[in-house]
Amino acid sequence: MIFFDLDDTILNTAKTNLLIFERAQMDLHIDMDADELRGRIRTALRSRMIRHMDFAYNETIGIDPLDYLLMEETYEEERLELFKNGVYDDVKDILGETTKEEFFAAFLKRRFDYTEAIDGMLELIKDLKAAGHKLGVITDGISEIQHRKAQTLGLDTLMDHVFASGDFGYGKPDTKFFFGAMKMAGVRPGESTMIGNNIDSDVFGALASGMKAIYFGAKPKNYEVLYAPDAKALREVLKKALC
Amino acid sequence: MIFFDLDDTILNTAKTNLLIFERAQMDLHIDMDADELRGRIRTALRSRMIRHMDFAYNETIGIDPLDYLLMEETYEEERLELFKNGVYDDVKDILGETTKEEFFAAFLKRRFDYTEAIDGMLELIKDLKAAGHKLGVITDGISEIQHRKAQTLGLDTLMDHVFASGDFGYGKPDTKFFFGAMKMAGVRPGESTMIGNNIDSDVFGALASGMKAIYFGAKPKNYEVLYAPDAKALREVLKKALC
Numbered sequence: 123m124i125f126f127d128l129d130d131t132i133l134n135t136a137k138t139n140l141l142i143f144e145r146a147q148m149d150l151h152i153d154m155d156a157d158e159l160r161g162r163i164r165t166a167l168r169s170r171m172i173r174h175m176d177f178a179y180n181e182t183i184g185i186d187p188l189d190y191l192l193m194e195e196t197y198e199e200e201r202l203e204l205f206k207n208g209v210y211d212d213v214k215d216i217l218g219e220t221t222k223e224e225f226f227a228a229f230l231k232r233r234f235d236y237t238e239a240i241d242g243m244l245e246l247i248k249d250l251k252a253a254g255h256k257l258g259v260i261t262d263g264i265s266e267i268q269h270r271k272a273q274t275l276g277l278d279t280l281m282d283h284v285f286a287s288g289d290f291g292y293g294k295p296d297t298k299f300f301f302g303a304m305k306m307a308g309v310r311p312g313e314s315t316m317i318g319n320n321i322d323s324d325v326f327g328a329l330a331s332g333m334k335a336i337y338f339g340a341k342p343k344n345y346e347v348l349y350a351p352d353a354k355a356l357r358e359v360l361k362k363a364l365c
Numbered sequence: 366m367i368f369f370d371l372d373d374t375i376l377n378t379a380k381t382n383l384l385i386f387e388r389a390q391m392d393l394h395i396d397m398d399a400d401e402l403r404g405r406i407r408t409a410l411r412s413r414m415i416r417h418m419d420f421a422y423n424e425t426i427g428i429d430p431l432d433y434l435l436m437e438e439t440y441e442e443e444r445l446e447l448f449k450n451g452v453y454d455d456v457k458d459i460l461g462e463t464t465k466e467e468f469f470a471a472f473l474k475r476r477f478d479y480t481e482a483i484d485g486m487l488e489l490i491k492d493l494k495a496a497g498h499k500l501g502v503i504t505d506g507i508s509e510i511q512h513r514k515a516q517t518l519g520l521d522t523l524m525d526h527v528f529a530s531g532d533f534g535y536g537k538p539d540t541k542f543f544f545g546a547m548k549m550a551g552v553r554p555g556e557s558t559m560i561g562n563n564i565d566s567d568v569f570g571a572l573a574s575g576m577k578a579i580y581f582g583a584k585p586k587n588y589e590v591l592y593a594p595d596a597k598a599l600r601e602v603l604k605k606a607l608c
Contacts, residue, residue: 161589165572168565168588172538172573181539295415296424322411329408330415345411346404 123282123309124250124360125328127294127318128261129186131338132247133271134238139188142235146228150220159216164188166212174205183287184262184294184323191229192267236271242353247280250360258283260303260316262293262323283307294320295327304331315363317356321345334363366525366552367493367603368571370537370561371504372429374581375490376514377481382431385478389471393463402459407431409455417448426530427505427537427566434472435510479514485596490523493603501526503546503559505536505566526550537563538570547574558606560599564588577606 129135143160152159167187171180175190176198190205210222217225251257258281261268265288272284285303287293292302304314311332318324319338325347328335336359337349348363350356372378386403395402410430414423418433419441433448453465460468494500502524504511508531515527528546530536535545547557554575561567562581568590571578579602580592591606593599 158589161585161587165569165588165590168569169572172569173540297416326408326411326415329412342404344404345408346401347408 123256123258123304123307123314124364125258125260125303125314125316125333126243126247127316127320127324127338128259128268128271128277129263130240130319131317131324132239132243132259132277133236133275134240135186135236138236138238139186141238142188142192142229142232145232145235149228149231150217150225152216152218152220154216162213162216163209166209167191170205170208170212174201174208176201179291182293182296183264183291185264189264189267191226192233193264194230194233194266233267233270234274236274239275240353244275244280246353246357247277249357251280256307256309257281258285258303258307260285260294260300260318262287264288294318294323295330297327297331300327300331300333304333315360317350317360321347336360336363366499366501366547366550366557367607368501368503368546368557368559368576369486369490370559370563370567370581371502371511371514371520372506373483373562374560374567375482375486375502375520376479376518377483378429378479381479381481382429384481385431385435385472385475388475388478392471392474393460393468395459395461395463397459405456405459406452409452410434413448413451413455417444417451419444422534425536425539426507426534428507432507432510434469435476436507437473437476437509476510476513477517479517482518483596487518487523489596489600490520492600494523499550499552500524501528501546501550503528503537503543503561505530507531537561537566538573540570540574543570543574543576547576558603560603564590579603579606 126132144156147156147159171187206226210225259272259277263286265286268286269284272278277284287299290299290302292298304311315334316324316328317336317338321337321342325335325337337347339349340351341349348359350359369375387399390399390402407430414430449469453468502515502520506529508529511529512527515521520527530542533542533545535541547554558577559567559571560579560581564580564585568578568580580590582592583594584592591602593602
């Protein structure tokens with residue numbers, strides 16, 4: 123079975139996040155350099171997230187701070203409110219007349235905008251499926267958000283399974299997450315391959331779980347592992363790894 | 366009070382680790398490209414570490430896998446033995462006649478080789494001390510190893526305090542570590558500045574704890590924070606931040 127990471131492996135998360143920021147900026151009529159605005163908001167999100175959220179749990183399942191802006195439901199109402207107040211305070215000086223509610227609403231409505239895939243990845247996944255491979259996603263993050271991202275890309279029908287760390291309570295590289303996912307998919311480590319763009323989470327978590335692993339990125343400096351910098355190269359590396 | 370991260374902020378950890386590998390390679394007479402050898406050993410270390418060590422604790426305090434080769438004492442004898450067996454198995458094919466004991470001994474004797482500082486950092490620290498600033502280190506890692514690194518650089522006498530996450534049981538960016546360190550140093554967040562090369566651990570952990578923070582590296586892409594790419598620039602940024 124072939125497992126893929128989601129963010130920045132199948133989903134072009136960097137590009138998608140930029141689009142989400144640009145569209146929210148237009149809605150809010152914030153007259154400011156887009157990169158600087160994004161920098162200010164991300165800085166507020168990340169530091170407030172460390173301060174207000176359940177730290178151990180969040181770090182364990184691995185959450186992108188932007189995802190907190192795109193949730194409809196919360197697992198802890200009170201913490202989310204403190205977090206939102208803090209983020210709003212941090213960026214208030216650039217928001218003009220925008221209220222806290224308007225600010226968060228502008229992002230919340232973007233939660234279906236996760237539509238950009240990495241070049242060639244969806245084609246590769248379709249071809250692997252057509253060739254009879256069992257396929258899955260193993261991704262860190264909030265269940266609601268990660269499953270929605272997978273749906274917008276059509277992965278809920280292309281993949282046999284989509285596993286988010288939020289469903290398990292443990293995130294990559296913890297072997298408990300990999301073992302749990304493989305158990306639910308009914309496959310053994312020796313017949314599983316993990317592909318992802320984070321050397322620690324995706325590659326070493328998978329290797330430690332007895333799976334094969336392919337790093338999705340340029341040749342790593344300090345490690346000797348299989349790697350592929352793009353979908354075309356990945357197709358070739360997979361051919362060899364699966365034989 | 367000014368706090369510094371240790372690895373790759375004061376200590377030139379990348380360069381030092383390379384020296385440690387090169388010297389061990391000479392001792393062991395391993396005839397192989399140095400980069401490839403280092404890659405093989407680091408890959409074995411990292412994946413075996415995830416598999417055999419107390420995962421949650423290790424990830425919480427943030428340990429460089431190489432540090433496991435340089436420990437004299439262990440906090441869990443049995444796990445370390447399993448880990449060592451696994452690492453040795455993974456690299457056995459390149460070690461020739463070298464026994465497991467010889468392999469680990471070649472690295473263990475290098476534990477005083479942490480001598481290379483980042484250009485200009487020790488001079489900056491001496492000048493800050495001469496100017497009357499209280500100074501400290503806040504570093505992730507095993508107590509034994511981190512305090513030894515600090516000693517080889519003379520930081521035990523230059524700094525008022527050296528705090529390692531292994532002493533606390535919590536690592537950066539968890540605010541519990543920053544609050545604990547500040548409490549022991551007798552300073553408040555509003556009068557504290559943290560400097561480090563990891564944006565998540567050093568910068569956001571410090572900001573979330575109410576400290577000022579300076580990223581030691583090139584301008585970050587996605588965040589708006591104070592930054593300095595080298596010791597000279599850091600000297601200027603500190604001047605402004607402290608006024």
